[in-house]
Amino acid sequence: MTFRDVLIPQSRADDAHSGARHNGAPKKAGASAHSAAGRPVPPVLVYHKVECRNEFGVTRLSPRRFAGQIEALAVGGWRTLTLNELAAVLAGTRAAGPREVAITFDDAYRGLRDYAFPALADAGFTAACAVITEYAGRLNRWDVAIGGRRFAHLAWRDIARWHGRGIEFISHTATHPRLSWLEADQAALELTRSRTMLEMVLGAPVQAIAYPYGAAGPRERELARAAGYRLGFAVLSRWRGDVLAVPRTPVYPWSTSPPVAGPWGVLERSAAQIVTRGSFVGAMWRHAHSASPRT
Numbered sequence: 001m002t003f004r005d006v007l008i009p010q011s012r013a014d015d016a017h018s019g020a021r022h023n024g025a026p027k028k029a030g031a032s033a034h035s036a037a038g039r040p041v042p043p044v045l046v047y048h049k050v051e052c053r054n055e056f057g058v059t060r061l062s063p064r065r066f067a068g069q070i071e072a073l074a075v076g077g078w079r080t081l082t083l084n085e086l087a088a089v090l091a092g093t094r095a096a097g098p099r100e101v102a103i104t105f106d107d108a109y110r111g112l113r114d115y116a117f118p119a120l121a122d123a124g125f126t127a128a129c130a131v132i133t134e135y136a137g138r139l140n141r142w143d144v145a146i147g148g149r150r151f152a153h154l155a156w157r158d159i160a161r162w163h164g165r166g167i168e169f170i171s172h173t174a175t176h177p178r179l180s181w182l183e184a185d186q187a188a189l190e191l192t193r194s195r196t197m198l199e200m201v202l203g204a205p206v207q208a209i210a211y212p213y214g215a216a217g218p219r220e221r222e223l224a225r226a227a228g229y230r231l232g233f234a235v236l237s238r239w240r241g242d243v244l245a246v247p248r249t250p251v252y253p254w255s256t257s258p259p260v261a262g263p264w265g266v267l268e269r270s271a272a273q274i275v276t277r278g279s280f281v282g283a284m285w286r287h288a289h290s291a292s293p294r295t
């Protein structure tokens with residue numbers, strides 16, 4: 001079993017979808033005109049915190065562990081895809097290399113500036129980093145702090161500094177809500193506000209959105225498309241040929257090095273499924289908490 005087999009079990013799936021489409025059947029709601037459900041999808045990894053400080057969570061990797069994973073990828077002959085390259089592969093205008101991977105980070109924590117980005121730069125790797133624009137330079141008060149620990153997000157000056165140095169900054173909405181729980185106009189506002197803010201700071205177009213909690217149904221994907229995004233990142237979903245719902249594999253502290261490779265990959269994916277469900281429970285708790293009257 002290879003890295004690719006584990007990461008993209010859907011690579012040869014969904015032929016029925018693409019076949020039906022080519023035969024003139026109505027397109028599935030939200031599917032892109034350029035989608036190709038049967039084409040292999042490059043592995044897209046998603047990391048969260050790379051920090052020295054510990055937390056009672058499962059999304060933190062120590063800087064040493066992260067650097068080890070990047071080194072293992074580099075030694076293994078992997079190269080990273082830019083967003084343009086990934087989009088071209090998904091659209092079928094560029095062939096997917098056998099050892100190509102896209103690296104993404106959600107939440108844009110400050111530890112990335114100190115540990116992850118320099119490790120990527122040393123390896124000559126690129127990555128996309130998803131920013132919660134209202135929280136740039138602030139603490140992660142949008143999240144539950146189990147054990148009371150808060151973590152700082154990248155400041156705008158950090159974002160501006162790493163932009164153009166191999167890191168592409170993308171939207172993670174303005175305030176990190178579960179978009180599917182918002183009214184359509186509020187969800188649209190989250191998508192456009194964050195994009196506008198990022199474009200203002202970077203002076204460059206922002207082409208991708210990473211949906212908070214990976215939550216993106218047909219409505220959210222359509223809103224993202226309408227807001228001008230050409231790529232949308234989900235978590236652990238299946239590739240169905242929609243560039244606004246690109247599946248990603250989360251990397252956890254127990255991930256193998258390189259991440260999700262080898263025979264443990266299947267077990268790891270199962271664990272990731274459980275954790276993703278856990279984050280859903282966390283979101284429910286936050287939702288309930290924010291809805292209750294404050295005293």
Ligand SMILES: [Zn+2]
Binds near residue numbers: 106107172176212213
């Ligand atoms: Zn997030």
